[in-house]
Amino acid sequence: MVEPPAEGQVVDPMAWFESPGPLEIEIGCGKGGFLLNRARVHPEIRMLGIEWANKYYRYCADRMARWGVRNVRVMRTDAQFLVLHHLPPGCVSVLHLYHPDPWPKKRHHKRRLIQMAFAQAVVRMLVPGGKWFIQSDHEEYFQHIHEVLGACAGLEETSWDEDETQPGPDWAGTNFEIKYTREGRTIHRIAYQRR
Ligand SMILES: C[S@@+](CC[C@H](N)C(=O)[O-])C[C@H]1O[C@@H](n2cnc3c(N)ncnc32)[C@H](O)[C@@H]1O
DSSP: OBOOOOTTOOOOGGGGSSSOOOEEEEESOTTOHHHHHHHHHOTTSEEEEEOOOHHHHHHHHHHHHHHTOSSEEEEOSOHHHIIIIISOTTOEEEEEEESOOOOOSGGGGGGOSOOHHHHHHHHHHEEEEEEEEEEESOHHHHHHHHHHHHTOTTEEEEOOOHHHHOSSTTOOOOHHHHHHHHTTOOOEEEEEEEO
16 A cells, blocks of 8 residues: 655655544554554544565555545555664654564574664654553563663653553454463553653
8 A cells, every 4th residue: 555665765654644643553463453443443543554474464455445444554564674764753653563473483583573773763753752552472572572672761661551552442452462362371561652
């Protein structure tokens, strides 16, 4: 639905939408359940879903088109590059990151999305007071996230706000949240705010 930016290009995300409004991003939107529901309940918000797996990107983009939601855009790209190199400072009100891939093997830890350089880029892209909500079923990755973001000077921990993380009263959770809850796994949640 929107093309990834060209190398070196800093984008104006509002140019992707029909009218301006606060921008929220979901990284790893998968099949788009959260994106669709939040966009429908909050037409005043502009939602950008980022998904790198072609299969899920296509599913999600088709789903948004079928529902005719006008305040959602989906981009197929690696969120790390978009956040680090292409988004301007202070353009995002809320970042949603639900069940990021944990890369459990030690030799794969360097592939994890949450590293200090990424965290600092998120701080830069958030508006002052902007929120970052993270949910994970993976205990060890969650601890890693807690350590990295706890050491990131631009962020402070804040409360988990269900108004911002639950699209509506009937919301049952993201696909992975539903699946892992059924399996009896603990779902860890944490929220940060840009200082
Ligand atoms: C475990 S799934 C979670 C999907 C959904 N958020 C949920 O909770 O059901 C992680 C998703 O993030 C996507 N993903 C992982 N790393 C990404 C990255 N760097 N940029 C964009 N998408 C990414 C994967 O392709 C996958 O669809």
